[in-house]
Amino acid sequence: MGGQGKVGRQVRAWYSGDAVAVASPDLSKRDRLSVRGPVAELAPLVERVLAEVGTSFRPFGDEQVIRELAERVPGMSFTATFGWMDTADTATLPTQTAKTVWLQGDSGVEELLAEASPDSYAWPGRTGVLRWAAATSDAGELLSIAADAWSAPEVGFLAGVATRPDVRGRGLSQQVCAFVTAELVKRHGTCALMVDAGNAAAIAVYEKLGYTYRGVAAASVEPSS
Incomplete structure (x- = not known):
């Protein structure tokens, strides 16, 4: 199973099983493809999404997920690590x-x-x-x-x-x-x-x-x- 939808402001989302990819154009200076889910399901989903939206979109997500995706998706290279920090307190x-x-x-x-x-x-x-x-x-x-x-x-x-x-x-x-x-x-x-x-x-x-x-x-x- 899989699908896609529009989230707003040209943001688009795709899913396949437990894998999700969200394409956000011009977010923090770049076109971003936020990804989440098991790599076995993400890899084919990301390949399909990139074929649709183009390679200007940079995959972004948990460090280990991105490292594994870079090994599975043709043409993808691991670029850099960052810290996501948040608080509700x-x-x-x-x-x-x-x-x-x-x-x-x-x-x-x-x-x-x-x-x-x-x-x-x-x-x-x-x-x-x-x-x-x-x-x-x-x-x-x-x-x-x-x-x-x-x-x-x-x-x-x-x-x-x-x-x-x-x-x-x-x-x-x-x-x-x-x-x-x-x-x-x-x-x-x-x-x-x-x-x-x-x-x-x-x-x-x-x-x-x-x-x-x-x-x-x-x-x-x-x-x-």
């Missing part, structure tokens, strides 16, 4: 000590990102990036920022975290992330984020905010000749 979030607010617009955000985090996936105006929060100085200067980006009805997503280099070490990123986390948990029930697997400092900050870590990975697929 705001009881342990720190008390706000900095002025942290949702911005009205995104003035100053691009400049801060260009200086502090030029490789950020979240930028003003990018598809799915909804709004920005900032810890600000008394004069209203942006000191540390984070975005509500690519959120879904049941999971809010935190991204675009950046702190001005000259004010690092003051706990401002933790403050702005705590603010966004509380807001997104209140709205969606859960808040999640992605972090590089090797970024121990960032992982430690998020764990202090109550997030738990799960290893995930991505693969790429060569176009068929």
